Amino acid sequence: AQKVTQAQTEISVVEKEDVTLDCVYETRDTTYYLFWYKQPPSGELVFLIRRNSFDEQNEISGRYSWNFQKSTSSFNFTITASQVVDSAVYFCALSVHRTGANNLFFGTGTRLTVIP
């Protein structure tokens, strides 16, 4: 079975602080995909990043960076110099190629509040 755990329910930081959102996943499959989405109050899930299980290279995109470590089954997300516009709920998700690459298993989300 597939499972995604986001242990941090809510995080509050002061603007310009760095913040890391944790994501731990479980799967026995070797071909899988990991995603991060941002959900503002409007409801839309905004795509942030996708990684497949064969690509452990970490990535930096502007103020965002992701640390994928298969050894610990983690796919953590860091926002550097946070801004008020980063306030949202962030979801980590997993899909497995064998049973449906487009069938996402979501974590429970982390609500990030950036205080000005």
Next chain:
Amino acid sequence: KAGVTQTPRYLIKTRGQQVTLSCSPISGHRSVSWYQQTPGQGLQFLFEYFSETQRNKGNFPGRFSGRQFSNSRSEMNVSTLELGDSALYLCASSLGDGGTIYFGEGSWLTVV
């Protein structure tokens, strides 16, 4: 290019009624998936359609159904609505397996 479009954005229905939600995927995307989001259960996969065929289905009762048309547009239907069906219904599209999955803004359904 245009993103995933869902209609209607908000709707209120009465228990026992049925509802149909519509989703237009990103041009060229052949896979359309539907998700239900509630405060209690979080985000849950309903089903996926690819080239007009249901390819995967989540653990939801038969009252939840869907279809996909030849132009990849999709509809989902919920019959005999229950109060617990109140949720945000999200549609997602992708080119195929393993690609980026993009979501629409969702349809907020309230059952009274």
